[in-house]
Amino acid sequence: MRSLAQNLPDHTLIVGGGAVGLACAWALVRAGAQVSLVDAQRVGQGAVWASGGMLAAGFEACFELEPEHPLAEPYAAFLRSSQRLWRDWAPEVQALSRQSLGYEQQGSLTPAFQASDRARLDQGEALAKRFGVLTERVDARTLAQIEPSLARGHGALVFPQDGQIDNRAMGGVFADAIKAKGGELIEQARVKTLLRQAGRVCGVILEDGRELQADCVVLATGAERFADLPDFARMTPVKGQMIRFERARHAAPKRVVRALSIYLAAKSGDRLIAGASSEAGLSSLDTDEETVLRLARAAQAALPGLEGASVVEQWAGLRPQSHDAMPIVGALEPGLQLALGAYRNGVLAAPAMAVMLLEALGATSRTAATDYFSPERLALRC
Numbered sequence: 001m002r003s004l005a006q007n008l009p010d011h012t013l014i015v016g017g018g019a020v021g022l023a024c025a026w027a028l029v030r031a032g033a034q035v036s037l038v039d040a041q042r043v044g045q046g047a048v049w050a051s052g053g054m055l056a057a058g059f060e061a062c063f064e065l066e067p068e069h070p071l072a073e074p075y076a077a078f079l080r081s082s083q084r085l086w087r088d089w090a091p092e093v094q095a096l097s098r099q100s101l102g103y104e105q106q107g108s109l110t111p112a113f114q115a116s117d118r119a120r121l122d123q124g125e126a127l128a129k130r131f132g133v134l135t136e137r138v139d140a141r142t143l144a145q146i147e148p149s150l151a152r153g154h155g156a157l158v159f160p161q162d163g164q165i166d167n168r169a170m171g172g173v174f175a176d177a178i179k180a181k182g183g184e185l186i187e188q189a190r191v192k193t194l195l196r197q198a199g200r201v202c203g204v205i206l207e208d209g210r211e212l213q214a215d216c217v218v219l220a221t222g223a224e225r226f227a228d229l230p231d232f233a234r235m236t237p238v239k240g241q242m243i244r245f246e247r248a249r250h251a252a253p254k255r256v257v258r259a260l261s262i263y264l265a266a267k268s269g270d271r272l273i274a275g276a277s278s279e280a281g282l283s284s285l286d287t288d289e290e291t292v293l294r295l296a297r298a299a300q301a302a303l304p305g306l307e308g309a310s311v312v313e314q315w316a317g318l319r320p321q322s323h324d325a326m327p328i329v330g331a332l333e334p335g336l337q338l339a340l341g342a343y344r345n346g347v348l349a350a351p352a353m354a355v356m357l358l359e360a361l362g363a364t365s366r367t368a369a370t371d372y373f374s375p376e377r378l379a380l381r382c
């Protein structure tokens with residue numbers, strides 16, 4: 001009998017080596033498939049590089065997800081499943097690379113800095129119950145004990161299962177792991193268009209004119225415009241600006257802090273990052289002084305130890321947002337799969353999107369999630 005893994009295409013070509021493309025390549029090589037991944041730049045230099053690297057399934061479900069969204073429930077479950085996958089994947093990829101992925105699961109917390117924020121925490125706690133997210137409500141005294149570097153608050157909601165990776169290391173670590181399993185990386189080669197033959201996609205044409213053949217092409221191009229995509233699968237870029245403070249370890253919280261107007265995460269090498277803006281429809285990677293100043297003030301208000309510390313780096317990245325702000329994973333036409341629309345959670349969601357791709361390819365049994373996030377839901381609506 002043929003095993004499901006044998007249903008995998010002989011050779012898959014992934015376009016885009018961001019959080020999602022790297023995770024898809026890893027899932028495929030791990031399942032024994034032959035994989036090539038092509039990226040216009042070095043892998044891991046897109047939005048994943050610019051991100052906060054937070055794996056905050058709890059916070060995102062309770063404070064960022066639109067509770068009335070028709071896919072709210074499946075999406076919250078999908079984020080949680082990805083958080084669990086990270087726990088398994090991180091040591092596996094780490095073992096195949098000399099660089100550190102900086103994976104940790106210290107939790108995140110949302111403080112109420114104003115008395116009026118407590119009502120928001122109540123709402124978040126109610127949503128946690130609805131979505132099955134593990135939380136812990138702590139009072140002002142406990143908050144001061146567990147995160148003494150934070151400004152005085154009126155309690156907090158803690159998400160003990162949230163965590164983070166060092167997102168700037170993701171490209172290097174996954175590149176090592178994918179190559180160690182026999183995958184091929186083709187960097188600094190931009191794909192111009194798809195190659196079709198006998199009614200199916202059979203490869204890509206690069207901007208320099210080279211053709212790369214494959215049995216299956218996966219588009220994981222993030223927020224970049226890709227000419228061959230139909231309107232319903234086009235991405236809106238949502239720009240996010242972030243900042244980094246110099247030598248700020250002493251002032252840094254232990255957990256990721258997801259306050260209601262700023263987030264803060266301590267990274268390796270004494271980095272403390274804070275973010276982020278959310279500017280829909282902008283595709284320039286410029287930063288502006290007004291936004292940087294607003295982020296810096298909010299960060300200093302949350303962490304008094306940052307008073308006087310200077311912002312040493314500022315940058316921007318583009319979140320890929322689909323029409324319904326949900327991921328799109330699955331077949332678009334014969335020989336072509338999409339892995340797009342990770343929007344504000346692509347680092348967290350990348351493993352679950354990759355597992356969904358395996359399901360869409362028929363390599364593992366299909367779950368309901370694969371139907372919820374399939375491109376068909378959008379095609380049917382347009």
Ligand SMILES: Cc1cc2nc3c(=O)[nH]c(=O)nc-3n(C[C@H](O)[C@H](O)[C@H](O)COP(=O)(O)OP(=O)(O)OC[C@H]3O[C@@H](n4cnc5c(N)ncnc54)[C@H](O)[C@@H]3O)c2cc1C
Nearest residue numbers: 016018020040046047048052054191222240345346347348
């Ligand atoms: C400021 C900010 C903070 C964020 N914080 C978090 C966070 O804390 N946690 C979280 O989970 N998510 C976060 N995100 C979201 C996350 O970064 C994205 O959802 C994720 O990176 C999307 O992954 P992707 O692979 O789709 O796109 P990218 O990571 O952008 O990768 C796309 C890749 O495709 C390549 N590419 C595009 N077009 C072509 C082409 N034609 N040919 C070849 N290669 C091509 C690009 O070069 C790029 O490497 C944040 C985003 C921003 C901007």
